[in-house]
Each structure stands twice: as C-alpha cells, then as structure tokens.
Amino acid sequence: MTLPLAGYTVGVTAARRADELGALLERRGATVIHGPAIRIVPLADDADLSHATRSLLTDPADVVVATTGIGFRGWMEAAEGWGLGDDLRAALSTTTLLTRGPKAKGAVRAAGLVERWAPESESNAEVLEYLLDSGVAGRRIAVQLHGEPLREFVDTLRGAGASVLEIPVYRWTTPADPAPLERLLDVVLAGGVDALTFTSAPAAASLLAAAGRRGKAEALVESLRCKVLTGCVGPITAGPLTRVGVPVVQPERARIGALVRELVVALPARALRVRAGQSELELRGQAVLVDGDLRPVPPAPMAVLRALAESPGTTLPRPVLGAVLRRHSGRTDAVDEHAVETTVGRLRSALGAAGLVQTVVKRGYRLAPST
Template structure:
C-alpha cells in the first residue's frame, strides 16, 4: 500500500476545547475518525471587577517587567481593556516595561498590541522566563505576570523569593467540563482498544483526564491502555512533561510545537502502524479498524476483532495463546473461551476468500499465516 492512501480506519481522540474544530478538520481530511472528548474548558474572566481593578493598578503604577504568558491571555486582556476604554492607557503604562514572552504566540500578541518585545523564551517554558528575569535581577522591581488558566503559579513564588513585587493578571481559567460523559466514553474506548491516538494541547488537559478517570476508579485501567499501544501526542514539552508526571510512559512531541505539526506527527505515526497481512493474491492492510486491499472493499472491524487481528499480526507465523488473545481483547480474567472462538469466526467471515490467513494451532491458539 502506498503511504499516500487516506488513514481511513484510524481513530484519534481530541481532548482540546480551544481550536478543536481546526484540529478535527485537519485530521478528518486525512481520513481519520475523530472522537472529541474535551477534558478542559477555557472560561474567560469576562468583565470581572477584580481584573479591571488590577488593570487600573497596572496603569497607575506601571511595572518594570511584563511576563506575557499566552497569546490568548494578552489578546483577551487588551480586548477587555478596550471595552472599558482603558486600552490606550494600558498600552502607555506597559510601553516602558521590559516585556518577556513565553513563546511566539505571546510575542505575536504583544506586537499586535503595539508594544515592543524585550526577550522571548525559545523553550516556550515559563520557568525559562523566570530564569531570564533572575539573571536580569528583579529585587525591588515590579513584575506584572499574565497568568495561564491552570492555577499552578510557581513563577510568582519564585519571583517573590528574589525580592520582586508581583502583580498577577488572571484573564481566563481552565476547568473540568461540566459534562463528563464524552470523557468517560473515551476511557471506555481506550480500554476496548478502539482508540489509536489521543492528542493533548495543554498540560491541564492531561491531568484532568487522569483525574476524571480516578473519580470513577478507572485511572489504572486507562493508564494501562495509554501505555499499551495508544499513541499519546502532546503539542509541546510542557504538555509532555505533565503526561510523564501522570504515568504516561512514552508521549511524543513534534519538533515544532504547533497544532499543524502535532497533526502531521500523528498522521506519520499512524501511517507507520499499518500492518500488511500476507495474502494469496496481493497484500491486505490492517489500519486501525479497517481491513483493506486491492482485491476487496474496505471492511470495518469491531474493537475486539481489530485487537485480536493486530495481536496476531505482531508476530506472523507464530502461535499466539488463547489466554493472551483474551487478555488483550477483554482485559478480564474470566472470559468464556467460546467468546474468542466467536470473534475468530467473525474475522474469518470478514476476510472472505482470505479466511485461511487465520490458522488454528491445535491446543494452543491461533496464528497468522505467512503464505504469500
């Protein structure tokens, strides 16, 4: 099969709320099925009196430094300031500050606001900004810190320990979605082997998923699935670090920490997971839940059928024990062996004239024929 074929049959779970439609569109254009289960929700502060008061304080007492954390935060802050008639006053107050941006999006928002950038962290880590400010010296200085929505603000304490006066600017909050139905369904689909990849575009999205699994007693089950073959793709190193902290052993991150690069990495990784099965008159290809070939129409497999066929395809020609197949497909200790036989029967029926690819190994299990 040519790698340019669409990725029909693969399913990717998208956990983002912001820009999720853009991500879904890019994935579906590749033939990928998308399951949207947002594990995070962005709540703007809106016309909160506290934010307006903080803005007026910044205008009255301009800071020596401004830490631009996120593009969304800077854009939203200036948008709200404009609605209050304070945008020009805020721009004037910040014009003399040394402005450090965590990454290119925040830097771009600073430029759009009509301000000059002093320094940008190439690592896109907030801790790197803190290190740069420490080198510059912040003792006795006033630092305005535009917060992300996580609530974990280690930089504030770090700057205060160095003698800085920190004014925190909260523009939005990240919360767990009120409706956890899609997330709970995602956990089930991961455990059933129906998900090929999960994407994360924010560290809290990873933490929220594990937390929501813990609430229903399924965190261990979910982690076993995520570490058992599902591709976990994180948009950048901060997100990836959160995944590692939560027990996800092998998250992948694109070289360029952008949404388009994330989707491209996912598509490349999934394309590499196509499995070719030996056939008498050509090649059959298993990609996710679809079995396709030159001589047959695409056949859609159930989650257990695809798990069992993929397990057999891992070692063509080698016998795979019934207990191994049952553990992989059911994730349970007590499974009726006849259930496995029924799935094998349905697989053979879907293979049609190629049903002989799945051979029974007497008293042991099954194997995938290597006959060409």
C-alpha cells in the same frame, strides 16, 4: 494512496480550536472522537483581574510577560470594558514587554504595542532564563497567566528578588456538558482509541481527574503508557501526564499542525506488518491494509488477528484465542469455542481475502505461512 492516518481513531480533548485540529486529523484519514476536557471561562468581570490591572496602573511594572495571545487579548478587552483600555496601553508602552510565542506577539502588536524580546523555543523556561540573566532583583514583573498558576516560574523570580504581579486573565473549569468527555474516556479504556491529543495542561489534568472520580485513574494511565499514543502540543501541556509516567510525543514547535505531523509519523510507525501467504498485512488501529487495500476490522476480530500476527504461521489453539477474547472483552468467564469460531469468521469476512486465516484441523488457527 491510503491516507497516513486511515484506520486510526484519534481522541481530541481540546476546547479551543478543536474543529481545526479535528479537521487536520480527518484530512489525513483519521476517525476523530471529540470530548472537550475543559472549558475556558473569561474573567472580564473578575475581581482578581480588575484588582491586578489597577495595581499595575498604580504601580507600573518594569517588565510584563505575555504568555498567550488569547489571554493578552482578553486582558485588553476586559480593560476596555472597565474604561481602562487607554490607560493600560499607555502603561504597557513604557514597560519592557516580553512575549512567549508568536500568538502572544501578534496580540501585543494588534494592541498597538511592541515586544522587546521573544524566545526562539516559545517556552516559559527560556523566558525565565532571559529574565534571570537580565537581573530581576528589586524589579517589578507582571506575568499574564495562561489558565493555571505558573508556580515554579513565579516562585523562582521571587526567590531571585523580584516583586511579581500575577495577571489571571482566564481560568479553566470542567466542561458544561461532561457527557462527551465521559464517552471519550470509555472508548479509551475499551481500547477503541489509538491516539489521544492534548493542547493544554488543564485538559490533561481534567481527563486524569475525570478518570479518578470513576475509580479508573490507574486503568487510564496504564492505557496511556502501554496502548494509546499520547500527543501533546508542547512540554507545558505534557506536564500532568509525564508526572504520572505517561510517555508523550510532541513537536519541536508548539503548533497544532506540527502536532498532527508528529502523529502522521508516530502512529504508522507503531503498525504491525506481517506477510500471510502472498499478501502483505499492515495492522493499524482499527483496520488492516491488505496489499494496500484498507479493510476496517471490528475490535474483537482485530484482537484475534493481532494475536495471530504476533507469531505468523504459528497455530494458536482455540482456548488460547478464547483467552484473548476474554481479555479483550473484560469478561471473567471463559469464552467457548463457538465464540472463537464466530469471531474468526468475522475476521475472514473483514479481511476480504480468502486463505489469510487458516484452520488447522483439531488444533486451531494460524495466519497462512508466507510464500
């Protein structure tokens, strides 16, 4: 049985847990290209985190919101390093602890603490709604950030009368080695990636910024809108992309495994299925299933095959296929008939089944009419 993602190439932009995500995708047949878009910088020695922690100890909060497991653990580890671990645990044990999801809940409990409440949706929006319904006027609320400011969340609380203390536990920055991200961006723009995955909003923003620095922002957005399936682990992650009009698929629950399951459904659903002669063809990203047999097809022959498959049985003249190859390669000059003939020959060899692509003398090429 052919694996559900066989024939597809998936880009992974994650910094953390990239190996896990890549392994899950490869286990389902995908070819994975990893280009980390960010790196996480812990703030154990950061003056802002130290100041916020000491402020919390001096003036305890009524409510503390833990948004991420890694962030909460990093906060506790930093406090231990400053000799404030016991004091911070004591302060948190007397406050109302809210956790955004199971990972934050697990980190809170690992610290010997117990949360008061966690949302079913694992979303900041539900946490905010819970706080507003509980009444926040005159209350001091500490919010552990998850790598970037939660402006809407914090501003809404302040607008409702709360005093908000932001806890900046870690931040994102550009990768130390930008080369893998640049290579991934090149492959995306060249049409060699079928799906692109994101597990954090900063990674999405970083990729858009990297494209912008190269003058390729519009080209990237166009590819993500029209050609590449974009998968995000949740709505917060999707934010930078949806704001520029990129459609995304995302699981109901923000889990890496659930994101992979979404791709397992969504990518094959985009496959083009046609009949040629007596054979069933399923055009995947970088390969074709010929009667269930997976046949890798190089990019240029695949471009020709897609053009032929869009009008099964219809003859496409050589100049039309030449224009297809010109668009595929980004060339500005015309593609001659010899190049078309050579590409068709490579396509026939890749498909491995005689007679699927027929020559119509003096006219061009077509997929064999179904029989």
